[in-house]
Amino acid sequence: MPAMKAHVWVMPKRTVLDPQGQAIQHALSSLGFHNVREVRQGKFFVLDLDLTTREAAENLVERLSREVLTNPVIEEFRYEIVD
Numbered sequence: 429m430p431a432m433k434a435h436v437w438v439m440p441k442r443t444v445l446d447p448q449g450q451a452i453q454h455a456l457s458s459l460g461f462h463n464v465r466e467v468r469q470g471k472f473f474v475l476d477l478d479l480t481t482r483e484a485a486e487n488l489v490e491r492l493s494r495e496v497l498t499n500p501v502i503e504e505f506r507y508e509i510v511d
Contacts, residue, residue, distance in 0.1 A: 432477045433510040434489040436497060439470035444502045473497060485509045 440446045448469040456464045475492070479485045486509060493505045 432479060432482070432485050434473075434475040434477060434485060434507055435510060436473040436475065436489060436493050436505060436507040437470060438473070438493070438498050438503050438505045439468055441502055441504050471497075482509055482511075 440449075446468050449467040452469060453464060453467040456467070475489065477485050477488065479488065489507050489509065493507055494500065498505050
């Protein structure tokens, strides 16, 4: 059975405040990294999949991302299937 991986990125929506990102940006600034204007903190998932087709993998990852990995009110996601 072919092995596939999926990479999923989950980020706060642009309209949602990101206090963790702001704290990181302030810390970077205090360390002398003044060129970093904004930081958005998110989550990154690597999923190992036992599926036979790319279409099945996309369907599963889309569903998992929407129903489990994100809070759709405040987060958005994107993913890629890695063969």
